[in-house]
Amino acid sequence: MKRVSILAVIVGGFASLVSCCERTPNRSSKSLPTPETDPLAQPKSLQQVGLPLELTRATIPADNPQTPEKISLGQKLFFERQLSADGTVSCSTCHDPKLAFTDRKTTSVGIEGRVGQRNAPTVLNATYNKTQFWDGRANTLEEQAEFPIVNPSEMGCASLDAAVAQIARVKGYQEAFQHVFGHPPNASDLLRAIASYERTQILFDSPFDHFVGGDKNAIDASAKRGWELFNTQARCNKCHALTETERDTTLFMDNDFHNIGIGIIRHNVVALAGQAEKLVNSSDKTAIDRLAIQHDMSVLGRFLITKQEKDTASFKTPGLRNVLVTAPYFHDGSQETLWDVMDHYNKGDGVHNPWLDEDIQPLALTENDIDDLVAFLASLTSGPYKQQGVAELARQRAISRTSRPQRDTARAFGPKAQQPEPPK
Ligand code: HEC
Numbered sequence: 232m233k234r235v236s237i238l239a240v241i242v243g244g245f246a247s248l249v250s251c252c253e254r255t256p257n258r259s260s261k262s263l264p265t266p267e268t269d270p271l272a273q274p275k276s277l278q279q280v281g282l283p284l285e286l287t288r289a290t291i292p293a294d295n296p297q298t299p300e301k302i303s304l305g306q307k308l309f310f311e312r313q314l315s316a317d318g319t320v321s322c323s324t325c326h327d328p329k330l331a332f333t334d335r336k337t338t339s340v341g342i343e344g345r346v347g348q349r350n351a352p353t354v355l356n357a358t359y360n361k362t363q364f365w366d367g368r369a370n371t372l373e374e375q376a377e378f379p380i381v382n383p384s385e386m387g388c389a390s391l392d393a394a395v396a397q398i399a400r401v402k403g404y405q406e407a408f409q410h411v412f413g414h415p416p417n418a419s420d421l422l423r424a425i426a427s428y429e430r431t432q433i434l435f436d437s438p439f440d441h442f443v444g445g446d447k448n449a450i451d452a453s454a455k456r457g458w459e460l461f462n463t464q465a466r467c468n469k470c471h472a473l474t475e476t477e478r479d480t481t482l483f484m485d486n487d488f489h490n491i492g493i494g495i496i497r498h499n500v501v502a503l504a505g506q507a508e509k510l511v512n513s514s515d516k517t518a519i520d521r522l523a524i525q526h527d528m529s530v531l532g533r534f535l536i537t538k539q540e541k542d543t544a545s546f547k548t549p550g551l552r553n554v555l556v557t558a559p560y561f562h563d564g565s566q567e568t569l570w571d572v573m574d575h576y577n578k579g580d581g582v583h584n585p586w587l588d589e590d591i592q593p594l595a596l597t598e599n600d601i602d603d604l605v606a607f608l609a610s611l612t613s614g615p616y617k618q619q620g621v622a623e624l625a626r627q628r629a630i631s632r633t634s635r636p637q638r639d640t641a642r643a644f645g646p647k648a649q650q651p652e653p654p655k
């Protein structure tokens with residue numbers, strides 16, 4: 232009961248914000264649900280088929296325990312456009328629960344229509360990531376949340392304190408911060424609350440989870456063949472698995488970074504790496520964030536953080552849950568469908584890429600194999616996105632019937648390409 236009354240206070244206090252801001256039409260209209268009341272935005276249950284309970288508990292840091300009030304405050308903040316310089320962009324602009332916490336754009340668009348260099352990953356299950364961002368430049372969700380608020384191409388605030396000042400004007404936030412943290416709004420508590428909300432966005436309960444849980448009919452024969460290929464001929468498990476010794480059915484990532492040949496043809500990576508060597512201070516994370524979002528050097532990926540040649544153009548292995556409903560794909564959003572992704576892997580890459588991971592090589596997958604792998608990936612769609620998944624699979628399949636820009640059958644069935652030496 233206590234929780235309800237506090238929520239009422241928080242919601243009540245926000246009425247002032249709703250009435251004063253003409254530029255947020257969704258909030259001022261009573262007939263539209265505010266985004267944060269969308270069922271897809273609500274904290275998720277721990278009782279889900281496939282949810283790894285121990286692993287989940289281990290993601291909660293000792294210095295930021297979960298409480299219902301903090302989560303509720305974080306949820307408000309996640310949808311709060313006043314955390315951007317001109318009151319137009321919130322975290323949810325690019326991580327929209329209705330779009331599986333992505334924006335479904337090639338690369339994200341921030342204030343004043345500023346287009347960034349990278350595709351927005353989902354926030355779903357981000358709590359399990361050992362590092363955040365495609366290049367892992369943030370270690371925790373708390374640390375991560377600061378960067379978009381101050382990035383000029385995203386939310387564009389002059390500083391985190393400036394963002395705090397904007398929300399501190401609102402009585403509801405004053406009261407909520409006081410209640411949750413025992414003092415008025417400040418920067419670190421703002422980040423804590425947002426991270427707490429993000430940690431509730433854990434989603435499993437897919438047909439694949441039901442299959443693993445013992446329901447042999449939860450996925451069809453094609454998806455079953457795809458899962459087999461995933462762990463064998465297609466080599467996906469080399470990177471999309473937490474363990475190399477057994478089949479991993481949890482997160483489909485390895486918390487590691489690899490160059491798999493994305494974006495490398497379009498950029499002069501050697502020249503950019505030379506530039507980065509001279510200009511980039513790898514301990515200045517704000518500077519790196521700007522390059523990652525706003526500059527061609529974005530393609531250097533993990534190299535910007537480590538400056539190790541082996542990390543050139545390498546990126547974090549993303550988890551594959553709900554991947555069907557988070558197109559387009561890869562760090563630059565360069566591939567439109569899962570068939571395109573499969574064509575990329577099938578041909579191996581490597582012609583102009585000395586840093587290519589050794590596990591990327593021609594796979595000799597047939598068209599049927601590719602369909603099976605896509606069926607398996609589609610079976611990782613969680614319950615709440617089931618309908619969307621059906622429509623999206625039909626959309627992608629239709630595109631794949633007429634457009635397969637990455638398909639290169641000769642290379643897919645040919646020998647592994649001779650890899651060039653890294654330039655001196
Ligand atoms: C303008 C669009 C935009 C806004 C606004 C935005 N993000 Fe993102 N977000 C992105 C993009 C793009 C990336 C990937 C950037 C990169 O890796 O360099 C990202 C990455 C992330 C990640 C890392 C996920 C992973 O798998 O590594 C998290 C978590 C996240 N954002 C949460 C937030 C939060 C919290 C906010 C609000 C404080 C926010 N984002 C605001 C576009 C946005």
Ligand code: HEC
Nearest residue numbers: 465467469470489493546547548549560561562576588590
């Ligand atoms: C050598 C490691 C490696 C192997 C092998 C590998 N992946 Fe990946 N995968 C990655 C990395 C790293 C990325 C992100 C690359 C980027 O964006 O530059 C990625 C991205 C993806 C994406 C895009 C996800 C998104 O949210 O944009 C999909 C889908 C995917 N992989 C599926 C597969 C499948 C299916 C296989 C097997 C055919 C496979 N991967 C094999 C490392 C690997």
